[in-house]
Amino acid sequence: MLDAERLKILTESAKYDVSCSSSGSTRSNRKGGLGNASVGGICHSFTPDGRCVSLLKILMSNRCVYNCLYCPNRAEADVPRASASPEELCELVISFYKRNYIEGLFLSSAVDGSPDRTMEQMLETVIRLRKVYNFNGYIHLKGIPHADRLLMSRAAQYVDRMSYNVEFPSEHSLKLLAPQKSKESVLLPMRQLSIEKCAADSEKGKCRTRFLPAGQTTQMIVGASPEADGQILRLSEAMYRKFSLKRVYYSSYVPVVHHSLLPDTCTGLLREHRLYQADWLMRFYGFSAEEIAQENENLPVDLDPKCAWALKNMHLFPVEINKAPIEMLLRVPGIGTFGAYKILKARKFTNLCFEDLVKLRIVLKRARHFITCNGKFYGSENSVSVRNMLALQSKQEKYEQLSLFSEPQTADSVLTGQL
């Protein structure tokens, strides 16, 4: 059984992986088996940093032969090391799962020995869980770059989701900061998996093999390298299109390691937040990276990306709430997907007026400047004044009486999710 000390070391090394979603898989429980996957995903707990605990996020080992500059577990670092055997991990997963603590396993690892050896260990854990313990819960496996192709394909038949981390938005930065990894070692497996998944999904019949039912994701660090948001978004867009990824995770850089090639300051949550907003616009709101930001441009800080786009394209607004097509409703700042569908449903039966929108709980702080209800406009005509109004609202929140010892806070608006 895994003891508390090793559990602590292996978890603390794994916690910076952002992904914790357990959605997208419909794996059902077999006779005599334990567990199933829930397609919408289930959060089992929330930690004081506000993140959800859905999967048991853990490393097989944090002994690493690689020396990526930004990583707390790099070969040269002086940190406590530990590893767990497949059997120990299986026991832990099963006993946590039976108590409904977790939704499944998120298994990652440092490169312990060689990439192939590491991947073999991870694969053994997964196969043991599925075959010996008859476990049908969710498993997310992190791919190890440079590991054998066949190991990867074999793992994909057992797990629900796999992910290879791109780490940096450009080849140049990757070479500089993670010298033992290469662009190919990450992108080729992703491409391979997406091709194989396509082939597996097009097979028909009952006995077709299950292949990554919840698809692939990836993660990159933002702010450790000089790439602009526009470039990052273009990379994400390309990966969504080419590899049909489910998610790209962005993690804002936190300096754990001091090095001349790395910045000494935190990137801040606001930039990460803006990137996620832009990412959502691309995936759910029909925006392209082109529309959101120029290639060498960062996202605006004082406005959310949708608002910024709308202010640049004032000739498209205001839109009539009772007539506008769904594509246009989704582009109104302040109206989200849920709001848009609520409006779509409700307006079938009656003409909506401004008060109805309030009752439907549509957030109108931004939206009122961009819509009309039954031809009536409730916002301000002038786009300059709208811009000032919306930007000012976010500034006002920042004013506070400073004491001599108070720390500057820039990320308040991230917390509230407003502008």
Next chain:
Amino acid sequence: MNIYITDGSPDGFFTAAFTACNDINCTVTSEQNFQIALNSQITEIKNDPVKSNRVRKKIAEYDPQALHDISILLLRGAGTKEMTALNYLRQIVKYKRPVRDMLAVPPIRIAMEERRKVTLEAHRFTGFLRFMESEGGIFYAPFSPDNDILELILPHFYRRFSNQPFVIHDVSRKKAALCNNGKSRIVPVDENAQVILHENEQCFQALWREYYQSVNIAQRPHEKQMKGYMPVRYWKFMPEKQQEKLFGHFRENDGLHPGK
């Protein structure tokens, strides 16, 4: 003004609805300590299968899914649940068609919001419910939800732990679901259920607490968000939120309070 008092069952509600549907200013309630107005006329409803089935049949004719909506509304743990359901039912009768998308009509919007509160809590508890292994290998999970969601969450756990005998105990409503080998039963259980735990149980709870503490990124505190997603009132039965190891012999009135 008429007040109809039901026994709280769906049958009681539909029997009351038979008369109350057209009685515009009436109140239907199952609450015991209901504040009665001066000029009110109290009628106690006796369940009448003929009346309730007639209402059910008519509603199903207008909207086959509405009965499901109403059954969920009636699980709401608020005194106004019968009125919410009745007002929704009246709208279906008025329009003679499915009305759930007419969100600009207040009673329908309120009904949909209340329905969401029940299903949301049911979804939350598929994650927040915590089992403890008892000495005999039966997994026991106490919880006290705001709404009466025991039957709603049962199918989920039933599929997931088909091989594992388990008990889910709604402490505040004093009932429990017993599941074993594809059979399940709901029985009334006293709130002082005593469970003798398996010797390893403490050890797993301690490991889980250790994991919970390790996976948190302390440099990024955001307690408000945590409490928004996981309200404090649910913490009582979650081992990771209990500082001391208090699940030795579990008893309801042992003074289990959320840690801080």
